[in-house]
Amino acid sequence: MEGKLHGLHVASTNTLTQYEVHAKRGHEAMDEAGILGAFRGTAVHDHWKPYCTYDACHHALCNAHHLRELQCIDKQYHQPWANDMAELLLAIKAAVAETPAPAVSLSLPELETFAQRYDEVVKAGIEANPIAAPEAEGKKRGRPKQPPPLNLAMRLRDFKGQVLAFMYDFRVPFDNNQGERDIRMVKVKQKVSGGFRTLEGGSDSAAFAAISPPPVSMPKMFLRPFGTLLRATPLFLPQKPPESRLLQNEEKAG
Secondary structure: OOOOOOOOEEEEEEOOEEEEEEEEOOOOHHHHOOOOOOOOEEEEEEHHHHHHOOOOOOEOOOOHHHHHHHHHHHHHHHHHHHHHHEEEHHHHHHHHOOOOOOOOOOHHHHHHHHHEEEEEEEHHHHHHOOOOOOOOOOOOOOOOOOOOHHHHHHHHHHHHHHHHHHHOOOEEEEEEHHHHHHHHHHHHHHHHHHOOHHHHHHHHHHHHHHOOOOOOHHHOOOOOOHHHHHOOOOOOOOOOOHHHHHHHHHHHHE
16 A cells, blocks of 8 residues: 555454454554453464454464474475374364354363374474474574474464364354455455555455445345445545435335
């Protein structure tokens, strides 16, 4: 936008979606969005470090991201533990889906069995990737760079509770695909136009994404798509159609 890169931040629930267009990607943008700083629930994300600094809420990690990383490690590094972990995560997801209400978590025996199996697979992943020895003196300072398989295995070990949060509390989703879906229409617009000339144009596109096909917020709020689109015309057109016209069109769309 305006010849500079901007970030589009999205926060989603089952009922609402909030967009924030900002020149920054980190704390400044997220603070101005006004969501994470006041949030007290569980935020599901891809483990981007700035998210983790918000300590007033709980955190869970997106397992769709983990499955993609595990698939890459299985194909590129040919390490069996990656496929084992992917199968385990999907098995836990299936167990959650098969557990009838009013249960809000898996049974204690299931939790213990899955947690033990998880530890075994993570251990196999770390053993398959010995930690690199520090470089000789006079070379680069800091920790030696580790290969992607080891980095993932250590993340799965260190953040076990956040990876498996969805089996302890059914209110926590398996992944953050809701946010990915809600941001899709803006990305489609960006690909078609190549970008946005102004900040206002980018912001309007984000606003329009919430009411354009495939609708984002309308089904969440049980609104009729066509009538909502007509009511939104003041955002994009100079004049608002008469209210009687809106109601008539909405009735025909229903």
